[in-house]
């Protein structure tokens with residue numbers, strides 16, 4: 303029989319529910335704390351930012367206190383523009399590595415904007431439209447999230463304003479134009495449009511920006527503009543919830559392939575694509591006592607899990623958010639301008655942090671040059687040019703396949719290919735020209751940032 307490469311689902315077989323892992327935690331997530339009072343805050347504190355459905359999903363309350371959450375029909379319809387996404391067996395990579403391991407990847411780059419991000423931008427736009435919101439404000443690092451919001455806002459007839467981290471704004475003009483094509487307005491962050499932006503520009507008129515600063519600007523915009531709500535691309539519980547469609551599909555597709563992964567791998571910026579592929583497998587690990595290794599891959603330049611500490615911190619640089627317990631490098635963290643712009647966040651999704659703290663998942667940090675080497679090897683064998691973010695997962699999938707070869711073990715490896723790199727060619731060009739460097743976030747910087755963390759007795 304011919305070797306099968308792609309494992310596809312029919313539209314009618316697309317999962318119709320998201321998986322809410324909060325229902326399967328033995329202890330709840332640590333409370334979110336008000337920075338002034340030091341007391342836990344309730345979901346009502348989020349009302350200026352999000353519509354009620356999103357808030358209830360975030361807190362896992364009301365109709366959303368359920369293990370499986372029905373995906374609204376209009377959201378399913380929009381998902382069907384690109385879902386179900388393919389599961390592909392990387393047979394050529396397996397052969398080139400001469401490994402007994404099987405390597406599968408779930409390919410989220412087939413979405414209109416080229417990544418997993420619309421999986422949550424679509425429901426966020428939908429719930430906002432239902433609630434009467436007219437305009438969404440958001441930030442974007444690499445441009446993938448901003449593109450997803452611009453696309454989803456267009457689908458549901460909302461305006462969108464995107465604060466794009468300055469280095470990415472400069473590196474990726476075509477991402478900007480893509481967002482404009484969908485009808486969104488874009489500014490480089492820090493911008494002159496907000497008080498937070500003006501403050502950082504006063505310190506440095508050529509400020510490279512950071513995700514933390516762009517978040518501060520989008521939050522201020524939301525608070526000061528009528529009919530506007532905030533949309534976030536990662537970190538929050540509801541975002542990870544929406545992304546579980548990736549893992550739910552992947553499980554059905556792995557079944558079609560007649561295999562179950564020994565190792566599940568995803569890159570992590572704020573934790574959403576990793577959570578998306580991993581959480582359904584975490585469920586089987588927790589409930590069915592599967593022995594799956596689940597590995598989150600971060601850059602050595604922003605090593606939140608592997609070098610950060612698990613404590614309360616702000617989610618943004620201007621310290622406007624409540625305090626959340628996360629693995630953090632400190633909210634003052636300004637990352638090196640490495641090319642995986644989407645992985646440059648100082649902290650990590652609380653759900654992922656809890657799983658890491660409890661030893662359910664593992665984390666590893668990898669250097670930029672070895673990531674690009676893996677990306678190029680993968681492109682030349684499998685054809686897809688990955689986003690530099692996603693290439694972090696490829697690096698570790700290759701490393702694990704080589705380890706399986708050394709051990710003579712037939713491991714089944716599944717990784718999430720969160721996006722394509724068609725707008726990241728400047729990064730590839732610099733890699734080929736030998737202009738990229740490895741970057742390890744200095745231990746003394748981490749110590750300094752951590753010393754400045756807020757004190758909370760929770």
Ligand SMILES: Cc1ncc(COP(=O)(O)O)c(C=O)c1O
Pocket residue numbers: 417418443444445446447535536537569570571572573574575576643644645689691692720721722
């Ligand atoms: C292609 C791609 N993968 C991964 C990420 C990292 O985000 P997250 O950890 O939320 O998946 C980004 C963020 O912009 C991205 O664009």
